[in-house]
Amino acid sequence: MTQSFRRIALARYLRGLPEPEDFSIVTDPLPQPADGELLIHNIYASIDPGTRARLSQGPSYLPPLKLGETVGAFNLGQVLESRNPRFQPGDLVTWTCGWAEAGISNGRGYLARITDRSVPLAAWIGVLGIPGLTAYFGLSRLGQIAAGETVVVTSAAGMVGATAAQIAKLRGCRVVAVAGGPVKCAWLREELGIEQVVDHKAAADLGAAIAACCPDGVDVLFDNVGNASVDAILPLMRMNGRIVVSGQVGDYNLAGDQVHGIRNTRPFITHRVRMQGLVVFDDLREFPAAQAELAGWLKAGKLKYREVRYQGLEQAPSAFRDVFEGRDFGRHLLQLAPEPGDAAA
Amino acid sequence: MTQSFRRIALARYLRGLPEPEDFSIVTDPLPQPADGELLIHNIYASIDPGTRARLSQGPSYLPPLKLGETVGAFNLGQVLESRNPRFQPGDLVTWTCGWAEAGISNGRGYLARITDRSVPLAAWIGVLGIPGLTAYFGLSRLGQIAAGETVVVTSAAGMVGATAAQIAKLRGCRVVAVAGGPVKCAWLREELGIEQVVDHKAAADLGAAIAACCPDGVDVLFDNVGNASVDAILPLMRMNGRIVVSGQVGDYNLAGDQVHGIRNTRPFITHRVRMQGLVVFDDLREFPAAQAELAGWLKAGKLKYREVRYQGLEQAPSAFRDVFEGRDFGRHLLQLAPEPGDAAA
Numbered sequence: 001m002t003q004s005f006r007r008i009a010l011a012r013y014l015r016g017l018p019e020p021e022d023f024s025i026v027t028d029p030l031p032q033p034a035d036g037e038l039l040i041h042n043i044y045a046s047i048d049p050g051t052r053a054r055l056s057q058g059p060s061y062l063p064p065l066k067l068g069e070t071v072g073a074f075n076l077g078q079v080l081e082s083r084n085p086r087f088q089p090g091d092l093v094t095w096t097c098g099w100a101e102a103g104i105s106n107g108r109g110y111l112a113r114i115t116d117r118s119v120p121l122a123a124w125i126g127v128l129g130i131p132g133l134t135a136y137f138g139l140s141r142l143g144q145i146a147a148g149e150t151v152v153v154t155s156a157a158g159m160v161g162a163t164a165a166q167i168a169k170l171r172g173c174r175v176v177a178v179a180g181g182p183v184k185c186a187w188l189r190e191e192l193g194i195e196q197v198v199d200h201k202a203a204a205d206l207g208a209a210i211a212a213c214c215p216d217g218v219d220v221l222f223d224n225v226g227n228a229s230v231d232a233i234l235p236l237m238r239m240n241g242r243i244v245v246s247g248q249v250g251d252y253n254l255a256g257d258q259v260h261g262i263r264n265t266r267p268f269i270t271h272r273v274r275m276q277g278l279v280v281f282d283d284l285r286e287f288p289a290a291q292a293e294l295a296g297w298l299k300a301g302k303l304k305y306r307e308v309r310y311q312g313l314e315q316a317p318s319a320f321r322d323v324f325e326g327r328d329f330g331r332h333l334l335q336l337a338p339e340p341g342d343a344a345a
Numbered sequence: 346m347t348q349s350f351r352r353i354a355l356a357r358y359l360r361g362l363p364e365p366e367d368f369s370i371v372t373d374p375l376p377q378p379a380d381g382e383l384l385i386h387n388i389y390a391s392i393d394p395g396t397r398a399r400l401s402q403g404p405s406y407l408p409p410l411k412l413g414e415t416v417g418a419f420n421l422g423q424v425l426e427s428r429n430p431r432f433q434p435g436d437l438v439t440w441t442c443g444w445a446e447a448g449i450s451n452g453r454g455y456l457a458r459i460t461d462r463s464v465p466l467a468a469w470i471g472v473l474g475i476p477g478l479t480a481y482f483g484l485s486r487l488g489q490i491a492a493g494e495t496v497v498v499t500s501a502a503g504m505v506g507a508t509a510a511q512i513a514k515l516r517g518c519r520v521v522a523v524a525g526g527p528v529k530c531a532w533l534r535e536e537l538g539i540e541q542v543v544d545h546k547a548a549a550d551l552g553a554a555i556a557a558c559c560p561d562g563v564d565v566l567f568d569n570v571g572n573a574s575v576d577a578i579l580p581l582m583r584m585n586g587r588i589v590v591s592g593q594v595g596d597y598n599l600a601g602d603q604v605h606g607i608r609n610t611r612p613f614i615t616h617r618v619r620m621q622g623l624v625v626f627d628d629l630r631e632f633p634a635a636q637a638e639l640a641g642w643l644k645a646g647k648l649k650y651r652e653v654r655y656q657g658l659e660q661a662p663s664a665f666r667d668v669f670e671g672r673d674f675g676r677h678l679l680q681l682a683p684e685p686g687d688a689a690a
Contacts, residue, residue, distance in 0.1 A: 261606015
C-alpha cells in the first residue's frame with residue numbers, strides 16, 4: 001500500500017441505468033486515523049443494486065450523495081493502523097466504506113471483526129454479510145415465517161433472494177422462487193433444490209403463474225423487485241399475509257411517473273395484509289447469532305451461493321451496470337486486493 | 346311486529362356509485378329460532394361505506410354477496426325470542442345482520458349485550474360500536490401511537506376519522522385532520538377542537554398541504570380514503586412510520602384500472618414504513634375494555650360525534666348513496682323501529 005489510495009466518486013447524478021460518465025476515479029492521500037479511529041485497507045467491496053437509491057436526485061426525503069463523494073458499498077478489509085483499543089492492525093473486519101481502496105472508520109456503527117475463518121472470507125460480505133442477513137431478518141423479524149407456510153421470493157437468483165429461498169426451505173416452508181430466464185431458473189431448481197420456480201420472462205401474467213403454484217395463496221412475499229411484483233402478488237395473499245419489502249431493483253432506475261403503481265390494495269383490509277420495509281441494521285445486535293446459524297448451514301452444505309467477481313476498483317461502474325442488466329446472477333463482488341494468507345490465524 | 350319482516354336485497358351487482366335499481370325490498374316470513382339461536386328485531390342498521398366491497402363482482406379473492414342476499418350492516422336490536430341461555434327476550438344487543446327489520450343470530454360471533462344505558466343507545470353502533478372501535482384499535486394495535494407523535498387522519502369528518510382524530514388528541518398526539526370542504530373543516534376545528542385541518546378540496550397538492558402542517562413529518566397515517574391519499578402522504582412518513590389502512594372509501598366505486606396506483610413506495614425501505622390493514626373483529630375480546638374507555642370520554646364531553654339519521658328501511662339505498670356523495674357527514678344511521686323506553690332498565 002502506498003501513501004495514496006483510489007476511490008470511485010459520483011461525477012453526475014444518474015438518470016436511468018448507470019453510465020460510465022456518471023463516475024470518476026479519484027486518487028487521494030492516505031488519511032491518518034485520529035483518536036478512536038482506524039485506517040482500513042479494503043479487500044472487497046460489494047456491488048449492490050440498493051446503492052442506486054442515493055445516486056440520483058429524487059424526492060427530498062432521501063438525501064442523495066453529493067457529487068464527488070465516494071459511492072457507497074459494504075466492504076471487507078484489514079486494519080492497517082488502529083487508534084481504537086478494540087481493534088488491532090491485521091484484524092479482518094466488515095464495514096461500510098464504499099468503492100474505495102481504503103478508508104477511515106470512526107470505530108462505531110457497522111464495524112465487526114471476522115471471527116470464523118473456516119468459511120470462505122468473501123462469504124462474510126455475501127451470504128454471512130448484509131445480503132444474507134437481509135434474507136435472514138427479513139424472513140424472521142418481518143416475515144415471521146413458520147413451517148408449512150407458503151413463501152414467494154422474487155429476484156430469487158440474486159444473493160438476497162437465493163439466500164431467502166433456501167432459509168425459508170430450511171425452516172420448513174413451501175417456497176416459490178421467481179427469477180428471469182431459463183439459466184437462473186435451472187440453477188434455482190438444480191443447485192438449490194427449490195421445487196417451484198416461476199420464470200417471469202416466460203409468464204404472460206406473473207400473478208397467474210404464481211397462483212398456479214399456490215392454490216391456497218401466499219403467506220409471505222419476500223420481495224426484491226418492487227411495485228410491479230407486489231401489485232401482481234397482493235391478490236394472492238392469504239389472511240394475515242406479510243409482504244417484506246427487501247429491495248426495489250425494478251424501480252430504482254425509473255423516474256417517478258414511470259414507476260408501476262400498486263392498485264391491488266384491497267387485501268390490506270380484507271386479508272389483514274401487512275407490508276413493511278427492511279433495513280437490516282435495525283438488527284445489528286443480533287448479527288452474530290444469525291451469522292453463526294448461517295455459517296452452520298453453509299458448512300453443512302445446506303446453504304449455497306453463486307459469486308460474480310470483478311477485479312480492480314476501475315471495474316466497479318461496469319459491474320454495477322451488469323447488476324441491473326442481469327447479465328449474470330448471484331453476489332456481485334469487487335476484489336480490490338488479494339486475501340491475506342493467514343492474517344487472522 | 347307482524348309475522349313477516351322486510352329486508353333490502355342485492356338486485357344486481359353495482360358498477361360505480363350505488364343506484365336505486367341495484368337493490369330491492371323483499372318481504373319474508375318471520376323465521377323461528379332453532380336451538381341456540383335468537384330472533385332479533387332491529388332498531389338500527391348502519392350505513393357504512395365498507396359495505397360496498399362485497400356488492401360488486403371484483404377479483405376472485407373476495408367473495409361478493411349473492412344476488413337476492415341481504416345487504417350487510419351492523420345492527421342494534423332487541424331479542425324477541427331466545428333459545429340461547431345467554432340471552433333473554435328484551436335484551437338489547439349489537440350484532441351483524443344487515444339492512445333488515447329482523448333476523449336470526451346463531452348466538453356466536455359478533456353479538457354483544459348492551460350493558461350501559463347511560464349513553465345514547467345509538468352510540469352503541471356508532472362511537473362505541475364498530476366505527477369507534479375501528480378508530481380505537483387502528484390507532485392502538487396497528488398505529489401504536491405515542492404522545493408527542495404526529496398523526497394524520499383522512500376522511501376525518503366521518504365517524505371513524507373523527508373518532509380517530511379525537512382519540513389521537515386525547516393520547517397527546519399532534520393531529521392533522523383531512524376533510525373535504527369548509528363545512529366539515531369548520532366542524533373539526535370548532536366542534537372537535539382539532540387545531541390543524543387540511544381541506545383537500547382546496548389544496549392543489551394534498552402532500553404539500555399536509556407537509557406544511559408537519560414540518561418534521563408524519564409518524565402515523567390513519568387512512569380512510571385509499572390509494573391516492575396513501576401515495577400522497579408516504580413521502581412525508583418519518584422513520585418507523587405506520588400506515589393504518591382503515592378504509593378505502595375513495596376506491597370502492599372504481600373499476601380496477603381506475604384506482605390510483607401507489608408509486609411512492611421507497612419510504613417502505615428508507616424509512617422502515619409499515620402499512621397494515623385493520624379488521625376490527627380481530628380485537629373482539631378487547632371490545633368491552635375499549636368501549637368502557639370510549640364511554641368514559643363520551644360522558645366527560647371529550648369525545649363528540651355527529652349523526653345523520655334516516656327513518657325506515659326503504660331509505661337505505663339513498664342513504665348509502667349519500668355516504669359516497671358526501672352530502673352530509675358523520676355517522677349515517679338507519680332507524681328501523683323506535684327505541685324501547687326502558688327495556689334494559
